[in-house]
Amino acid sequence: MTYMSEAQLTMTGVQLTSSPEKVLASIADVKELNDSSVTNAGVLSAILRGFELPKIYVQPDVERKGKVHLDEDIQLPSVDLSVFRLAEDDPRRKESLATIVNSCKTWGFIQVVGHGVDLHMIKRCEAEAHRLFDLPVSVKEKVLRVPGALYGYGSNFFRNLTAMNWAESFHISHANVREYAAKLWPTEYEQFSSAIEEYITQVQDLGDRFRRILTEGLGVPRDHFDQYFGEGDALATLRLNFFPTCPEPSKALGLKSHRDPHFFTLLHQDEIGGLQIWNEGRDEWFNVKPDRNSLIINVGDILQAASNGVYRSVLHRVVVNSSKSRLSMACFYNTRATVVSPPELISAENPQRYRPVRWEDYAKEAYTITTGKVSQIDQLYGIPEQQHKS
Numbered sequence: 001m002t003y004m005s006e007a008q009l010t011m012t013g014v015q016l017t018s019s020p021e022k023v024l025a026s027i028a029d030v031k032e033l034n035d036s037s038v039t040n041a042g043v044l045s046a047i048l049r050g051f052e053l054p055k056i057y058v059q060p061d062v063e064r065k066g067k068v069h070l071d072e073d074i075q076l077p078s079v080d081l082s083v084f085r086l087a088e089d090d091p092r093r094k095e096s097l098a099t100i101v102n103s104c105k106t107w108g109f110i111q112v113v114g115h116g117v118d119l120h121m122i123k124r125c126e127a128e129a130h131r132l133f134d135l136p137v138s139v140k141e142k143v144l145r146v147p148g149a150l151y152g153y154g155s156n157f158f159r160n161l162t163a164m165n166w167a168e169s170f171h172i173s174h175a176n177v178r179e180y181a182a183k184l185w186p187t188e189y190e191q192f193s194s195a196i197e198e199y200i201t202q203v204q205d206l207g208d209r210f211r212r213i214l215t216e217g218l219g220v221p222r223d224h225f226d227q228y229f230g231e232g233d234a235l236a237t238l239r240l241n242f243f244p245t246c247p248e249p250s251k252a253l254g255l256k257s258h259r260d261p262h263f264f265t266l267l268h269q270d271e272i273g274g275l276q277i278w279n280e281g282r283d284e285w286f287n288v289k290p291d292r293n294s295l296i297i298n299v300g301d302i303l304q305a306a307s308n309g310v311y312r313s314v315l316h317r318v319v320v321n322s323s324k325s326r327l328s329m330a331c332f333y334n335t336r337a338t339v340v341s342p343p344e345l346i347s348a349e350n351p352q353r354y355r356p357v358r359w360e361d362y363a364k365e366a367y368t369i370t371t372g373k374v375s376q377i378d379q380l381y382g383i384p385e386q387q388h389k390s
């Protein structure tokens with residue numbers, strides 16, 4: 001296998017610059033210069049296979065340190081959501097609700113089966129996602145996500161990147177998938193568009209149902225948050241993530257550690273694995289065992305605020321490996337409304353912990369805080385302790 005030094009890479013056109021868009025663009029140049037046979041593979045895997053890891057992907061120590069729990073993959077608590085069709089006092093329903101609440105308080109994550117999202121449809125959507133990532137770079141560049149834009153192709157969605165994520169991502173919504181797909185496949189965008197639309201529709205419907213379950217779990221009327229979401233009117237953005245095989249996986253990350261800023265995220269992952277969740281109490285990263293039939297739902301910052309800190313938005317990241325690429329589909333479920341926690345959750349002993357928060361304002365700052373101890377919602381919207389007492 002021939003490795004290219006950084007200097008050689010630079011000579012062939014890869015500018016090691018801090019702008020991911022430029023890197024993508026210059027990687028495209030390398031492809032055209034060096035190897036026309038790679039057009040049907042994902043951009044990073046195709047271009048970088050056999051190369052040493054360019055510096056721009058080497059994560060700083062702060063991102064790489066942290067003990068990983070090695071004994072055994074944890075199985076996130078898993079709940080069959082079909083029990084929520086049972087009568088309210090049915091013990092199986094109660095037990096499942098307790099599991100969900102506990103898991104969202106501690107792990108910030110829960111795994112669900114019996115979710116009602118069609119598994120064949122998920123497979124179709126994954127196949128379409130692969131079709132997208134397999135397109136030549138010169139085509140994917142037509143929908144490049146430029147800085148500040150919400151949608152499109154690229155892996156730069158944190159504004160404070162110190163190294164690039166070893167990933168290709170594509171952000172899209174139900175409302176604009178056709179517009180973007182038509183740029184990728186001028187005459188045959190129907191297949192991709194309808195798969196994505198159907199996926200978002202079904203996952204959003206699950207989100208609506210799950211939102212009411214989580215609300216009930218707070219001990220408030222299950223329709224309490226309906227006021228923020230309307231009828232099937234949640235904001236839902238889909239991020240397709242493709243993690244190519246990586247020549248030096250221990251130095252890179254598929255997604256650097258982050259908390260999702262939205263209300264919650266509904267995630268599907270293929271069978272490869274790579275998602276790790278930070279457990280604060282134990283000071284360790286935990287691997288999540290992938291299960292194709294389930295979806296993972298994780299609490300986001302807005303829900304943490306809306307639940308007055310009961311549900312936790314927890315740090316997570318994606319590690320990569322040298323032998324298998326991975327695909328995940330993350331649907332960010334959210335509201336445009338200004339969110340405050342229900343009065344039932346606030347008392348003298350348990351004061352209001354967050355100022356009202358509106359996604360449009362929060363989004364401007366949400367991705368700017370670096371990794372680690374400080375939660376971005378605490379820092380930006382948290383009400384300091386001493387103000388609780390006064």
Ligand SMILES: O=C(O)CCC(=O)C(=O)O
Nearest residue numbers: 239241269275318328330
């Ligand atoms: O790929 C995964 O497992 C996680 C993806 C994720 O955290 C995200 O897209 O925000």
Ligand SMILES: [Fe+2]
Nearest residue numbers: 258259260316
């Ligand atoms: Fe995430």
